[in-house]
Amino acid sequence: MSLDQREAPYLDAVLRYRETGYTPFHTPGHKLGKGAPEALRELLGDPFLQADVAMAGGVEDTRESTHLIRLAEDYAAEAWGSDRCWFLVNGSTSGIHALVLTLCGPGDEVIIPRNAHKSMLAGLIFSGAVPVYLEPQVDPLWGIPLTVSAEAAQRALGDHPAAKAIFVTSPTYNGLGSDLAAVAAAAHAAGVPFVTDQAWGPHLRFCPELPVDAMAAGADAAVVSTHKLISGITQTSVLMARAQRINLARLDSMVAMTQSTSPQVLMYASIDAARRQMATRGAELWRGAIEQARWARDELNKLPGIRCLGEEALARRGVSSFDPTRLTISSCDRGHSGYELETVLRDDYRIAVEAADPLNIVLNVTYGDAHADLEKLVAALRDYAGRRAGQAGGSGSAACTGLLAxxxxxxxxxxxxxxxxxxxxxxxxxxxxxxxxxxxxxxxxxxxxxxxxxxxxxxxxxxxxxxxxxxxxxxxxxxxxxxxxxxxxxx
Ligand SMILES: Cc1ncc(COP(=O)(O)O)c(C=O)c1O
CATH class of the missing domain: 3.90.100.10 (Orn/Lys/Arg decarboxylase, C-terminal domain)
Structure with missing residues (x-):
């Protein structure tokens, strides 16, 4: 089967629904905006409200009775190189729940990284499975978890022959990737399904200059958060799986159990649109983003007291790839915490970061950023570094670094x-x-x-x-x- 990735069947159906102008006797109660409070209309706008319907609201019937959502998922399956895909409206969180419930039952061992996302803990509580931990090392300079090494995965598989699955998080929040092909080979030699939590890698499949995508590396299943780094709206994700080692019918039931029965069609439409954008223009768009991020990293590393994590991370144990579009920035050598950087960037320069902790801030660069945005970031941190030169850090991070060790x-x-x-x-x-x-x-x-x-x-x-x-x-x-x-x- 080869589908024309320039098409977006679900997105088109939503547009058609809005253009047709139905009289709605279905959810939600605001009735395509007609009854919406003025403040909500101002916030969301009529074009949003006129397409704010649950799946049963006319775009199609239910997941069971029509083919439209399945068709859009088939386009995604082909684009991401899997046998089957599911669009998710409760993020990769719900994909991880569905996978754990599919693969593990009460008392079953499952191999997971110690720093797995907290959705994994909920999956363990739901299923009754028992974790076997892969303990990633911590980078002493940055205070961030490194990746799970293929050797550690192999050892755990050897020590726990009854394990029902192995999960690896890659890339990490800071863009570090495991050797997924080696973990896949070890898992398959042991007859165990290999799942990648690729929440931070929805884009990898679409640009050869980025780290290898989980499904291309041989994973049996993966989740990607389309809302994190590509154009799916917030909460959207995609779960993908191959049939060889995973019971797709059971996974389908678990997806149904972990999703709302009233998915918002705009969420689905945005996944469909994001998939089309990536499949048709992903390489070109991400090459641009990589270039911007590299430029910013080089400039930031010239600033006194500021450093930005780069490809030197590849020398660390277990790290086999690095996503250059992730910017982890620190000024903690001068005792300035990540919280301080975040506050200054927000209050003095109107720049909002993805995350901050006592040591670092993390920023995402995508095809949505113009060069002027990166220039603004560099100029702000240049100004900050100049203003703070010679001053002791406020909240400091020495105690934190000491504790880390x-x-x-x-x-x-x-x-x-x-x-x-x-x-x-x-x-x-x-x-x-x-x-x-x-x-x-x-x-x-x-x-x-x-x-x-x-x-x-x-x-x-x-x-x-x-x-x-x-x-x-x-x-x-x-x-x-x-x-x-x-x-x-x-x-
Ligand atoms: C590694 C990892 N996995 C899973 C998730 C959950 O993703 P979502 O927010 O799409 O539910 C996150 C969220 O930050 C994450 O960092």
Missing amino acids: RTPAFTRQVLSPREAFFAPSVALPLAACTARVSAEMVTPYPPGIPVLGPGEAVSDEIVAYLQEGARAGLKVHGPEDRTLRTLRVVA
Whole structure:
């Protein structure tokens, strides 16, 4: 089958629906904008409201009864090189849930990176599966997790022959890629399906100058967030899979279980449009973005006290590719935190970044950025570096860097995440938690790798680290009490 990738059947159907001008006796209640509050109309505009229908609203019937959504997904499957694709309206999060539920049941082992996205933890709780962790190293200069190495994956597959699947996150948030072909070969030699969380790589397939795409490297399934780096609107993602090692009928049921039954057609239309844009013009568009990002990186690295992560990352253990369009920028050598950089860029220069932590900021560069946008970024940081030259950093990051070097190791999984999640639990003062079993996840940033997950033994070392972290103002995600005065443990 060869489809004409210049077509966008779902997008066209939505446009046709709006142009036809139906009298709507269907959801949502604002009735194509006619009943919408004025403030909402001002925010969204009539063209949006006139196409704000759920799938049953006339564009087509239901997923089961018509072919339109399946046809658009077939175009995507061909574009991304998979047997089957599903459009998702709850992000890659729901794709990961669907994959874990398809591949693992209660008590099954699944090999995952220790710093897997938190949707993986929910997948483990839903399914009852037990994680076997691949522990990525942390880059000591940047405080970011490096990639999972093929050797570590191979070792885990050898040590856990009953594992039902291996998941790898690639590229990472900072654009570092694993050797996916080697992990795929190791997984397949062990007879295990290989899944890539490629949330940060919806674009890779479409430009040869970018790191290799998961499906091209031999993955059995992948999720890509079309809303992160290409033109899908927020929350849209695509799940893709091959039939050889994955039961596509079961995956189809799990996708249905993890999605809304009222998907917004504009979301689907935007995935269809993004796929067409990538399949027809992706290489050209991304070559432009790569050039812009490289220019900005070179300029930023000339500024005193500022550095921007680049291809030198390829020398780190396990890192086999780098996406040059991801900008990780730091001024922490001068004690200026990523939060400080983020605030200054936002308040003084009206520049909004993707993320900030005590050490770095992260920015996305895509085909949507003009050269003037990158010039504005470089000029702002040049100005900032000049203004701050010779001044000590405000919030600093030394304590954070010191803590990083002593991040405690994984202890032991006493209960499955699901057992710990549903067990009666109690919040105890942190000092009283040694030798207890954690009921929650605790992930310090940096480096964004959990020190505890539900069901894991709490050690002396972890308590001491978290106490020191709390004193140093370490930011943690996951626990109910983010001040870390207490920790929820299994009762
Ligand atoms: C590595 C990774 N996987 C999955 C996700 C979830 O993606 P989404 O926001 O599309 O649900 C994220 C979100 O940031 C992510 O960073």
